[in-house]
Amino acid sequence: MIQKILYNFKKYKFLLQQLVSRDFKVKYKRSVLGILWSLLNPILMMAVLAIVFTNIFKFSMPGVNYLVYLISGLVLFNYFSEASNLAMSSIVGNFTLINKVYIPKYIFPLSKCLFVGINFLLTLIPLYIVIIVTGTDLNIYHFLLPYAYICLFMFTLGMGLILATISVFLRDMFYIYGIIVMMWTYLTPIMYDISMIPAQFQTIFKLNPLYQFINFARSIILYGQMPTLGQWAGCGVSAVVVLIFGIYIFRKKQDKFIYYV
Numbered sequence: 665m666i667q668k669i670l671y672n673f674k675k676y677k678f679l680l681q682q683l684v685s686r687d688f689k690v691k692y693k694r695s696v697l698g699i700l701w702s703l704l705n706p707i708l709m710m711a712v713l714a715i716v717f718t719n720i721f722k723f724s725m726p727g728v729n730y731l732v733y734l735i736s737g738l739v740l741f742n743y744f745s746e747a748s749n750l751a752m753s754s755i756v757g758n759f760t761l762i763n764k765v766y767i768p769k770y771i772f773p774l775s776k777c778l779f780v781g782i783n784f785l786l787t788l789i790p791l792y793i794v795i796i797v798t799g800t801d802l803n804i805y806h807f808l809l810p811y812a813y814i815c816l817f818m819f820t821l822g823m824g825l826i827l828a829t830i831s832v833f834l835r836d837m838f839y840i841y842g843i844i845v846m847m848w849t850y851l852t853p854i855m856y857d858i859s860m861i862p863a864q865f866q867t868i869f870k871l872n873p874l875y876q877f878i879n880f881a882r883s884i885i886l887y888g889q890m891p892t893l894g895q896w897a898g899c900g901v902s903a904v905v906v907l908i909f910g911i912y913i914f915r916k917k918q919d920k921f922i923y924y925v
Contacts, residue, residue, distance in 0.1 A: 728886040732800050734855060740874070743820070746780045747776060750824075753831065756835075758772050769914070777824055818907045819873055823906060833917075876899050
């Protein structure tokens with residue numbers, strides 16, 4: 665199966681590039697600044713968050729800069745939220761192409777995750793600007809961050825495949841998932857520290873895969889520490905399990921897509 669996926673990836677590499685390119689053109693069509701919004705948007709968002717949470721609500725985090733704490737979590741969560749949403753609608757949104765020619769259908773969710781992934785990499789620039797401006801130490805462990813990002817990508821792709829499958833048969837999923845993401849936002853320690861949760865519930869919160877990815881990144885960015893073996897395993901297991909499950913569900917149902925899209 666892996667060999668077939670790699671073969672198809674090579675065979676349809678050009679198509680994948682065109683799908684990603686199309687998404688960029690559609691997103692920034694008639695935009696004066698174009699792709700620069702990928703940099704300006706997170707910068708403006710961070711400026712608003714800095715004012716709201718640090719000056720108005722007076723949020724703080726002992727021992728670390730709260731703005732860096734907040735943004736380091738938001739950057740990762742926003743990638744998941746946007747990519748999974750776009751991947752969910754990728755099959756339904758490309759039904760005319762699917763009905764006309766044979767294309768491996770997983771190409772469409774994959775292209776969405778890659779498209780948002782490029783924007784994600786661009787948002788790391790303003791994140792590091794904030795890190796430097798706030799005086800947060802840069803350390804050698806930052807070279808380990810790609811592990812968390814790759815695991816997040818794998819997890820998001822797995823979720824995207826699951827959501828894309830469900831949405832073909834249940835269009836209500838487009839509305840339901842918005843509520844799920846909102847709940848997921850509050851159940852993930854982005855704006856608050858997990859120590860604020862009652863001890864008996866902390867284990868449940870730690871089972872959240874997005875907590876694993878964010879916690880891994882924050883260990884390096886905020887505390888300058890080598891992630892523990894448990895953090896490495898938490899990211900890897902979450903990513904691999906969800907990706908495998910997503911591939912299984914998608915492959916099992918993909919032949920029936922044509923009857924519903």
